[in-house]
Amino acid sequence: MKPLIEQFDIGANDVQSIVKNTLKDADDGELFLEYRESESLLFDNGRLKNGSFDQDKGFGLRAVAGEATGYAHSGELTKAALNRASDAAKAVTHGYHGNYSAAPRGTNKKLYDELNPLSSPSFESKVALLEKIDSYIRNKNDAVRQVSVSLAGSMQQVEILRADGELVHDVRPLVRLAVSVVAAKGDRLENGFYGCGGREAFDRFVTEDNWQMAADEALRMALVNLEAEPAPAGTFDVVLASGWPGVMLHEAVGHGLEGDFNRKKTSAFSGLMGQQVAAKGVTVIDDGSIAGRRGSLTVDDEGTPSARNVLIEDGKLVGYMQDRLNARLMGMHPTGNGRRESYACAPMPRMTNTMMLGGQYTPEEVLGSLKDGIYAVSFGGGQVDITSGKFVFECTEAYRVRNGKIVAPIKGATLIGNGPEAMKRITMIGNDPKLDNGIGTCGKNGQSVPVGVGLPHLRINAMTIGGTAV
Structure with missing residues (x-):
C-alpha cells in the first residue's frame, strides 16, 4: 500500500514542514491520515436487499494548547487544504507557548495482519453464501418467517505524523457476520440474533461450520423466545x-x-x-x-x-x-x-x-x-x-x-x-x-x-x- 503521506500533491518533506509549523507552539497534536474501504451486503426476506462499497480518504490536523483543541479536516490531500487546516488548527496557539510533548513509545507488536479482507471471497461468492444461509434456516424449521443475513468488512489504513517527524503506520482489517431470524407461533412473532467478527479476513467466518453455528444459534434464540413467559417485576x-x-x-x-x-x-x-x-x-x-x-x-x-x-x-x-x-x-x-x-x-x-x-x-x-x-x-x-x-x-x-x-x-x-x-x-x-x-x-x-x-x-x-x- 502506498504511504498516505506520499499521496499529497506536495512532497512528504513539505507536509512535515507544514505540520511542524502548525504545532510549534502547541503542547501536542498530529496529522492523522486515513484511507478506508468498506463493503456491506444484506440478504433479507429471500433476496439481496442492500449492497454497498465505499472508499474514503482524508486527513485531520490537530493542535492542543492546554485544554483547548484546534481541529480541522479535509477529504483532499492537497497543499491548499493542508494550509487551510493549519490556519484553523493553530488558532488555539495564538499567544500561547507550550512545550511539545514527547512522541509515544514505539512498538514492534502486530495484533493483526496488514490485509484487505474485501479482496476475497468474491462478491458473487458472498451473495451465494448469504443465500445459502437463508435457505438453511428456512429449511430447518417451519416456524421461520423471516431471515436477515449480513456480511460487512472494512480495511482502514492510517498514518500519524507528529511535528518532530515521528510517523506511525497501521492497517486495520475488520469483518462481521450477523444473522437475524423471526419465528412465529400462531399470531406471536419473536426474534433471535447471532453475530461474530474480528480483525481478520472473512476466511474463518464463511466456513460451513461457523455459519451453520451462527444460523443455528439465531434460530435457537427465536424459538426460545416463542416459549417465553412475561417477565416478573x-x-x-x-x-x-x-x-x-x-x-x-x-x-x-x-x-x-x-x-x-x-x-x-x-x-x-x-x-x-x-x-x-x-x-x-x-x-x-x-x-x-x-x-x-x-x-x-x-x-x-x-x-x-x-x-x-x-x-x-x-x-x-x-x-x-x-x-x-x-x-x-x-x-x-x-x-x-x-x-x-x-x-x-x-x-x-x-x-x-x-x-x-x-x-x-x-x-x-x-x-x-x-x-x-x-x-x-x-x-x-x-x-x-x-x-x-x-x-x-x-x-x-x-x-x-x-x-x-x-x-x-x-x-x-x-x-x-x-x-x-x-x-x-x-x-x-x-x-x-x-x-x-x-x-x-x-x-x-x-x-x-x-x-x-x-x-x-x-x-x-x-x-x-x-x-x-x-
Whole structure:
C-alpha cells in the first residue's frame, strides 16, 4: 500500500514542514491520515436487499494548547487544504507557548495482519453464501418467517505524523457476520440474533461450520423466545452469563472510567482513585492488545501502542483509560485509548476490549446458587447516565430460575440499577471469563468505534427487574 503521506500533491518533506509549523507552539497534536474501504451486503426476506462499497480518504490536523483543541479536516490531500487546516488548527496557539510533548513509545507488536479482507471471497461468492444461509434456516424449521443475513468488512489504513517527524503506520482489517431470524407461533412473532467478527479476513467466518453455528444459534434464540413467559417485576438476585452480557459492564462502569469524564469530574467514579468501588474479587481490565479482537489496536489513533490496563483491582479503583490530552492534564500516562471514528473527528478516551476477570466458581455453581432469580444470557439496547451511574438494559434472552434450576424463558425483562452500586453487590464470580463474539460498537459524543466486551458468569444480588407480567 502506498504511504498516505506520499499521496499529497506536495512532497512528504513539505507536509512535515507544514505540520511542524502548525504545532510549534502547541503542547501536542498530529496529522492523522486515513484511507478506508468498506463493503456491506444484506440478504433479507429471500433476496439481496442492500449492497454497498465505499472508499474514503482524508486527513485531520490537530493542535492542543492546554485544554483547548484546534481541529480541522479535509477529504483532499492537497497543499491548499493542508494550509487551510493549519490556519484553523493553530488558532488555539495564538499567544500561547507550550512545550511539545514527547512522541509515544514505539512498538514492534502486530495484533493483526496488514490485509484487505474485501479482496476475497468474491462478491458473487458472498451473495451465494448469504443465500445459502437463508435457505438453511428456512429449511430447518417451519416456524421461520423471516431471515436477515449480513456480511460487512472494512480495511482502514492510517498514518500519524507528529511535528518532530515521528510517523506511525497501521492497517486495520475488520469483518462481521450477523444473522437475524423471526419465528412465529400462531399470531406471536419473536426474534433471535447471532453475530461474530474480528480483525481478520472473512476466511474463518464463511466456513460451513461457523455459519451453520451462527444460523443455528439465531434460530435457537427465536424459538426460545416463542416459549417465553412475561417477565416478573421486582427485586431479584441475577446471574449474568459470560461473554456478551459484559456490555452492561461496558456501559454502566466502563464509560465512567474514561479519563475525560473523570478530569471534568462528571463521572460517578470521579475522585475515588484507590477506594473500594466494587466487591472484593472484582478485577476489571481494558485490553486493546489481544490479537485479532474487534476492539484491539496495534496503536491507537494518536500513535500510542495499546496495552492491558487494569482499571479495578480486587474491588479498588486503580486506573483510568486515557488519551494523551487528558493524561497530560491529569498528570498520568496515556494508556493507548485515544480513539476517533475517522479523520473527520478528534480523538478522545475510548474503550477497546473491556472485561471482568474470572473468579473461583464454576458457571454451574453460580447459577445453582439462585433460589428465586433471573438468568440473563443476552442483552439488547441499554442506556446509562455517566454522572449518576444509573443504567437500564433490555434482556433479549433470559430465564426464571428457582432452586438453582432454569424453569422457564422470560421476555420483556429490563435490568435497572446503578453501576457503582451493582458492582458492590457482586457475590459470586465465575471462572469462565470470555469476550463476546466480535459484534460490539460503542457510541460516544456522536462517534462510533468497534469494541469488545466480556464477563465470566456473575451473580449480582438485589437488582431491580422491570417486567411485563400483570
